[in-house]
Amino acid sequence: MGFFKSLLNKNKDVSLHIKPDYQSPPVTILYGTKTGNSQLIAQQTHKYFKQCGLESECYNMDKYDVGRLPSEKNLLIVISTDGEGELPPNAQKFFRLLQHEAMPHLSNLNYAICALGDSNYDNFCGAGKLIDKEFHLLNAKPIINRVDCDLDFKKAALQWIQDSYDTIVGIKKEPSTADKIELSVPDFLTTKLLKRYKLSKGNTEQAVYHIELDNTKLQVNYSAGDCIEIIPTNPKQLVDKLLTIHKFDKNYFLKEYNQTLENVLLHRFELTKLARPVIRRYLSNFKIDQLEHVYSKRSELKTYLEKSDVLDLLSDYPTSINEDQLISILQPLHSRYYSIASGYKANPDKIDLTIKTVRFNHQQRQYEGAGSIYMTEGLNEATSIDFRITTNPSFHLPENKNTPVIFIGVGTGIAPYRAFLQDLQAQNIKDKAWLIWGDKHQADDFLYEDELLNYKQNNTLAYLNAIFSRDQEEKFYVHHCLIENKTQLFEWLDNGAHIYLCGHNAMGNDVKNTLLELFQSEKGMTTDEAKRHLKELKEQNIIHEDLY
């Protein structure tokens, strides 16, 4: 099917059929999720309402018929934020249909939004805010204020469930029973390191490692494209500096945690990253005019948060802060995610990872990342590691095994592609995959070189473009490779190829901008048509993103 024909057919999916007389249930619950937290809250809300005798239906946003909206009575939405303030993949079509010209005013609709996010991001709970704004424009009525939950979402989410219930049934449940709802994500599993070796050859400060975790006893099943989640230990040198420079007593015993200050700082709280709430709480304890000034200026605050950690905060704005006060201003230590670099079918006994050490110098200080240093240097064969699998359904191989796939990435973005390639090889699928991957220098940074050349040799890869940006005078990146191979790119797209993007956000943006330009120059689309087409490709899960 030609490119334009397929485009026309795909456009059918975005039409909106309003169902004015739909017999809606008393409550409909929708979730937009990337890693499952919103799904958990939505499904537990549904279960709780059932226990309380309140009828409801619960849907993944992607599977929900948006034409029902004008007939809904009470709509509860749980939605996380992905990317840089974006909607998660399964919410994008819903949002576009909300903005569809055929969408009438929703004056009869009552709604409540539970937004999930991470206050370390600039656009905190951005997706929830976007949906809230859109409902407001459509004249829908919020039954309670939107709740913006941080990573430790449990308390706020439970309150949201209870408040939504109370408001819908019109009676306050006294005492609140929502706190009995199980909102725990799966338990962490314990395993050990099997093997770790350096993949990159140059720069040891920021080396990339291949890591293998033992899965012989656990036999945890996973799909290529999934990630593991770990809670790191903070870099020891940072904890030491914080304790000595600011003269905290490392043996100070914190009853609440039943641990010494040193242990709590190593294992419980974020130190390498500074978040807005930490500064807010610091300022509520101490009057610091200069910091007040920074806090009140959005762009100054953003720059300060990006470049500083907790040690910087206490050194740049010194006070008489004591051990208890320090703990009271900090954020809990959060998970780090790493793409699984092995295919379960080929390697059920291990979980491979590809991790880059985050270490850099700034203002005469060395900074280290908590998760990457823990995984690449802290962990050893004698210690155990806790992890759990985070499924990543929007970044799996297409169900139809004959679908061609174009994998585009840089650096550690190779990890899930290695897993995909192992799966393709295990199923003897040939000539369906094209890898466009890059890093800085071929001599130092060609991760998994022999394996990739072998995949090309045995036709698991139809094409391999390994691109090294700094090996020639003029920088050359993966998006330039798309331009160079545009005829082949459109042939693949015409044959129904899916595009995968993995690695850092900047690379993802460059590739998406290049696709927009190519849709215009090669297919005669206007800027708006090209943007719409890119959106459609994402909504239809033809473009899959795993950017960080």
Ligand SMILES: Cc1cc2nc3c(=O)[nH]c(=O)nc-3n(C[C@H](O)[C@H](O)[C@H](O)COP(=O)(O)OP(=O)(O)OC[C@H]3O[C@@H](n4cnc5c(N)ncnc54)[C@H](O)[C@@H]3O)c2cc1C
């Ligand atoms: C879905 C997903 C999959 C991921 N897969 C992988 C993977 O396969 N391999 C992998 O190595 N990483 C992967 N990451 C990134 C990983 O989760 C961590 O963000 C990364 O290891 C940095 O965490 P850290 O704890 O070491 O640094 P942090 O302690 O979080 O950061 C410390 C400081 O370093 C800065 N910083 C963080 N990262 C960088 C960087 N790259 N360059 C410069 N400064 C930085 C931060 O802004 C902060 O100021 C993935 C992320 C996501 C969301």
Ligand SMILES: Cc1cc2nc3c(=O)[nH]c(=O)nc-3n(C[C@H](O)[C@H](O)[C@H](O)COP(=O)(O)O)c2cc1C
């Ligand atoms: C790659 C990535 C990007 C994220 N971007 C944002 C963001 O821009 N703003 C925000 O508030 N939270 C952001 N988050 C945090 C998630 O919204 C948060 O972890 C949420 O609990 C995930 O819920 P889910 O499992 O339902 O997707 C991001 C998380 C990841 C992994």
